[in-house]
Amino acid sequence: DIVMTQTPLSSPVTLGQPASISCRSSQSLVHSDGNTYLSWLQQRPGQPPRLLIYKISNRFSGVPDRFSGSGAGTDFTLKISRVEAEDVGVYYCMQVTRFPLTFGGGTKVEIK
Amino acid sequence: QVQLVESGGGVVQPGGSLRLSCAASGFTFSRYGMHWVRQAPGKGLEWVAFILYDGSNEFYADSVKGRFTISRDNSQNTLYLQMNSLRAEDTAVYYCAKDRAMVDPWGLGTLVTVSS
Numbered sequence: 001d002i003v004m005t006q007t008p009l010s011s012p013v014t015l016g017q018p019a020s021i022s023c024r025s026s027q028s029l030v031h032s033d034g035n036t037y038l039s040w041l042q043q044r045p046g047q048p049p050r051l052l053i054y055k056i057s058n059r060f061s062g063v064p065d066r067f068s069g070s071g072a073g074t075d076f077t078l079k080i081s082r083v084e085a086e087d088v089g090v091y092y093c094m095q096v097t098r099f100p101l102t103f104g105g106g107t108k109v110e111i112k
Numbered sequence: 113q114v115q116l117v118e119s120g121g122g123v124v125q126p127g128g129s130l131r132l133s134c135a136a137s138g139f140t141f142s143r144y145g146m147h148w149v150r151q152a153p154g155k156g157l158e159w160v161a162f163i164l165y166d167g168s169n170e171f172y173a174d175s176v177k178g179r180f181t182i183s184r185d186n187s188q189n190t191l192y193l194q195m196n197s198l199r200a201e202d203t204a205v206y207y208c209a210k211d212r213a214m215v216d217p218w219g220l221g222t223l224v225t226v227s228s
Protein backbone atom coordinates (compact mmCIF):
# COMPACT_ATOMS: atom_id res chain seq x y z
CA ASP A 1 0.00 0.00 0.00
CA ILE A 2 1.10 3.57 -0.62
CA VAL A 3 1.77 5.38 2.64
CA MET A 4 0.96 9.10 2.71
CA THR A 5 2.85 11.19 5.28
CA GLN A 6 1.66 14.69 6.08
CA THR A 7 3.43 17.45 7.96
CA PRO A 8 2.89 19.31 10.17
CA LEU A 9 0.28 17.67 12.39
CA SER A 10 -0.96 21.09 13.44
CA SER A 11 -0.57 24.54 11.95
CA PRO A 12 -1.55 27.56 14.08
CA VAL A 13 -1.83 30.51 11.70
CA THR A 14 -2.58 34.20 12.10
CA LEU A 15 -5.56 35.39 10.06
CA GLY A 16 -4.38 36.77 6.73
CA GLN A 17 -1.08 34.91 6.88
CA PRO A 18 -0.10 32.00 4.63
CA ALA A 19 -0.14 28.33 5.56
CA SER A 20 1.60 25.41 3.94
CA ILE A 21 1.06 21.66 4.31
CA SER A 22 3.38 18.98 2.96
CA CYS A 23 2.52 15.47 1.86
CA ARG A 24 4.94 12.75 0.87
CA SER A 25 4.03 9.41 -0.68
CA SER A 26 6.01 6.21 -0.21
CA GLN A 27 5.87 5.54 -3.98
CA SER A 28 5.48 7.61 -7.11
CA LEU A 29 1.87 8.61 -7.71
CA VAL A 30 2.24 8.79 -11.48
CA HIS A 31 -0.46 6.61 -13.02
CA SER A 32 0.09 4.56 -16.17
CA ASP A 33 -2.11 7.12 -17.96
CA GLY A 34 0.45 9.82 -17.16
CA ASN A 35 -1.67 11.62 -14.58
CA THR A 36 -0.73 12.02 -10.92
CA TYR A 37 -3.82 11.48 -8.83
CA LEU A 38 -2.99 13.41 -5.71
CA SER A 39 -5.87 15.29 -4.11
CA TRP A 40 -6.35 17.57 -1.12
CA LEU A 41 -9.47 17.48 1.04
CA GLN A 42 -10.75 19.90 3.66
CA GLN A 43 -12.84 18.77 6.61
CA ARG A 44 -14.36 21.58 8.62
CA PRO A 45 -15.48 20.77 12.18
CA GLY A 46 -18.60 18.61 12.18
CA GLN A 47 -18.72 18.34 8.40
CA PRO A 48 -17.82 15.68 5.85
CA PRO A 49 -14.66 16.13 3.80
CA ARG A 50 -14.81 18.11 0.59
CA LEU A 51 -12.47 18.12 -2.39
CA LEU A 52 -10.25 21.17 -2.77
CA ILE A 53 -7.54 20.14 -5.23
CA TYR A 54 -7.25 17.21 -7.63
CA LYS A 55 -4.40 15.96 -9.83
CA ILE A 56 -1.86 17.92 -7.79
CA SER A 57 -2.86 21.46 -8.72
CA ASN A 58 -6.39 21.67 -10.13
CA ARG A 59 -8.82 23.60 -7.96
CA PHE A 60 -12.23 21.94 -7.72
CA SER A 61 -15.39 23.84 -8.57
CA GLY A 62 -16.12 26.64 -6.10
CA VAL A 63 -12.77 26.47 -4.31
CA PRO A 64 -11.29 29.93 -3.62
CA ASP A 65 -8.10 30.79 -5.47
CA ARG A 66 -6.21 31.31 -2.20
CA PHE A 67 -5.85 27.51 -2.22
CA SER A 68 -3.14 26.10 -4.46
CA GLY A 69 -1.45 22.77 -4.91
CA SER A 70 1.96 21.87 -6.29
CA GLY A 71 4.46 19.06 -6.44
CA ALA A 72 5.41 16.02 -8.46
CA GLY A 73 6.30 12.36 -8.06
CA THR A 74 6.24 11.79 -4.31
CA ASP A 75 6.32 15.30 -2.81
CA PHE A 76 3.34 17.61 -2.74
CA THR A 77 2.27 20.84 -1.08
CA LEU A 78 -0.99 22.61 -0.33
CA LYS A 79 -0.74 26.35 0.24
CA ILE A 80 -3.28 28.78 1.55
CA SER A 81 -2.13 32.25 0.55
CA ARG A 82 -4.07 34.14 3.23
CA VAL A 83 -5.86 32.11 5.86
CA GLU A 84 -9.45 33.09 6.62
CA ALA A 85 -11.57 32.04 9.59
CA GLU A 86 -13.57 29.62 7.43
CA ASP A 87 -10.38 27.70 6.58
CA VAL A 88 -10.19 26.22 10.09
CA GLY A 89 -10.34 22.44 9.94
CA VAL A 90 -8.34 19.36 9.08
CA TYR A 91 -6.70 18.95 5.69
CA TYR A 92 -5.92 15.57 4.16
CA CYS A 93 -3.90 14.56 1.17
CA MET A 94 -5.19 11.52 -0.66
CA GLN A 95 -3.83 9.36 -3.44
CA VAL A 96 -6.25 7.79 -5.90
CA THR A 97 -3.58 6.50 -8.29
CA ARG A 98 -3.69 2.95 -6.98
CA PHE A 99 -6.00 0.84 -4.85
CA PRO A 100 -6.23 0.85 -1.93
CA LEU A 101 -6.80 4.59 -1.82
CA THR A 102 -4.81 6.04 1.06
CA PHE A 103 -4.89 9.26 3.03
CA GLY A 104 -2.39 11.31 4.94
CA GLY A 105 -2.91 11.53 8.68
CA GLY A 106 -4.33 15.04 8.48
CA THR A 107 -3.13 18.53 9.36
CA LYS A 108 -5.18 20.66 11.70
CA VAL A 109 -5.27 24.32 10.68
CA GLU A 110 -6.27 26.61 13.51
CA ILE A 111 -6.18 30.32 14.15
CA LYS A 112 -3.57 31.64 16.58
CA GLN B 113 -27.57 19.62 -7.09
CA VAL B 114 -25.55 16.49 -6.47
CA GLN B 115 -26.57 14.88 -3.20
CA LEU B 116 -25.61 11.71 -1.37
CA VAL B 117 -27.54 10.57 1.70
CA GLU B 118 -26.33 7.63 3.78
CA SER B 119 -28.57 5.60 6.07
CA GLY B 120 -28.62 2.32 7.92
CA GLY B 121 -26.15 3.02 10.69
CA GLY B 122 -26.76 2.10 14.30
CA VAL B 123 -25.52 0.08 17.23
CA VAL B 124 -24.70 -3.57 16.60
CA GLN B 125 -23.04 -6.25 18.69
CA PRO B 126 -19.65 -7.69 17.73
CA GLY B 127 -20.14 -10.40 15.15
CA GLY B 128 -23.34 -8.81 13.92
CA SER B 129 -24.34 -7.46 10.51
CA LEU B 130 -25.57 -4.19 9.12
CA ARG B 131 -26.40 -2.89 5.64
CA LEU B 132 -25.72 0.72 4.79
CA SER B 133 -27.39 2.56 1.93
CA CYS B 134 -26.41 5.68 0.04
CA ALA B 135 -29.15 7.37 -1.97
CA ALA B 136 -27.82 9.44 -4.85
CA SER B 137 -29.51 12.30 -6.68
CA GLY B 138 -28.65 15.20 -8.95
CA PHE B 139 -26.40 13.26 -11.31
CA THR B 140 -26.48 10.20 -13.58
CA PHE B 141 -25.61 7.63 -10.93
CA SER B 142 -25.03 4.81 -13.42
CA ARG B 143 -22.10 6.68 -14.99
CA TYR B 144 -19.93 6.94 -11.88
CA GLY B 145 -17.90 4.65 -9.68
CA MET B 146 -18.63 5.04 -5.99
CA HIS B 147 -16.61 4.77 -2.78
CA TRP B 148 -17.24 4.03 0.86
CA VAL B 149 -14.84 5.75 3.25
CA ARG B 150 -14.98 5.63 7.05
CA GLN B 151 -13.75 7.75 9.93
CA ALA B 152 -13.40 6.37 13.44
CA PRO B 153 -14.31 8.85 16.21
CA GLY B 154 -11.63 11.53 16.43
CA LYS B 155 -9.47 9.81 13.81
CA GLY B 156 -8.51 10.23 10.18
CA LEU B 157 -10.04 8.88 6.99
CA GLU B 158 -9.87 5.25 5.90
CA TRP B 159 -10.94 4.08 2.47
CA VAL B 160 -13.20 1.02 2.63
CA ALA B 161 -14.38 -0.02 -0.82
CA PHE B 162 -15.04 1.05 -4.40
CA ILE B 163 -17.40 -0.23 -7.10
CA LEU B 164 -17.28 0.51 -10.81
CA TYR B 165 -20.10 2.44 -12.46
CA ASP B 166 -21.75 -0.73 -13.77
CA GLY B 167 -21.00 -2.92 -10.75
CA SER B 168 -18.63 -5.09 -12.80
CA ASN B 169 -15.69 -4.78 -10.42
CA GLU B 170 -15.10 -4.05 -6.75
CA PHE B 171 -12.09 -3.18 -4.63
CA TYR B 172 -11.70 -3.50 -0.87
CA ALA B 173 -9.38 -2.47 1.91
CA ASP B 174 -7.60 -5.45 3.46
CA SER B 175 -9.21 -4.60 6.80
CA VAL B 176 -12.70 -5.40 5.47
CA LYS B 177 -12.03 -7.91 2.68
CA GLY B 178 -14.16 -11.01 3.10
CA ARG B 179 -16.48 -9.31 5.61
CA PHE B 180 -17.89 -6.32 3.70
CA THR B 181 -19.55 -6.29 0.27
CA ILE B 182 -20.16 -3.19 -1.81
CA SER B 183 -22.98 -3.26 -4.35
CA ARG B 184 -25.25 -0.93 -6.25
CA ASP B 185 -28.67 -0.73 -7.83
CA ASN B 186 -28.49 1.69 -10.74
CA SER B 187 -32.24 1.49 -11.28
CA GLN B 188 -32.71 2.85 -7.74
CA ASN B 189 -29.69 5.22 -7.73
CA THR B 190 -28.51 3.54 -4.56
CA LEU B 191 -25.18 2.29 -3.28
CA TYR B 192 -24.93 -0.34 -0.55
CA LEU B 193 -22.41 -1.67 1.92
CA GLN B 194 -23.20 -5.03 3.50
CA MET B 195 -21.14 -5.41 6.66
CA ASN B 196 -20.84 -8.82 8.31
CA SER B 197 -18.77 -10.13 11.22
CA LEU B 198 -18.51 -6.63 12.63
CA ARG B 199 -15.76 -5.81 15.08
CA ALA B 200 -15.26 -3.01 17.58
CA GLU B 201 -12.66 -1.47 15.27
CA ASP B 202 -15.33 -1.03 12.57
CA THR B 203 -16.94 1.67 14.71
CA ALA B 204 -16.91 4.80 12.56
CA VAL B 205 -18.88 7.27 10.52
CA TYR B 206 -19.29 5.76 7.07
CA TYR B 207 -19.36 8.12 4.10
CA CYS B 208 -20.22 7.39 0.49
CA ALA B 209 -18.48 9.49 -2.14
CA LYS B 210 -18.85 9.89 -5.88
CA ASP B 211 -16.30 9.29 -8.61
CA ARG B 212 -13.23 7.08 -8.92
CA ALA B 213 -10.68 9.89 -9.14
CA MET B 214 -12.34 13.12 -7.96
CA VAL B 215 -13.96 11.52 -4.86
CA ASP B 216 -16.51 14.28 -4.38
CA PRO B 217 -19.04 15.02 -3.11
CA TRP B 218 -19.32 13.10 0.13
CA GLY B 219 -22.52 12.43 2.01
CA LEU B 220 -23.02 13.52 5.60
CA GLY B 221 -22.24 10.02 6.80
CA THR B 222 -23.95 7.42 8.99
CA LEU B 223 -22.56 6.29 12.33
CA VAL B 224 -21.93 2.61 12.96
CA THR B 225 -21.17 1.60 16.54
CA VAL B 226 -20.07 -1.95 17.27
CA SER B 227 -20.42 -2.61 20.96
CA SER B 228 -21.80 -5.19 23.35
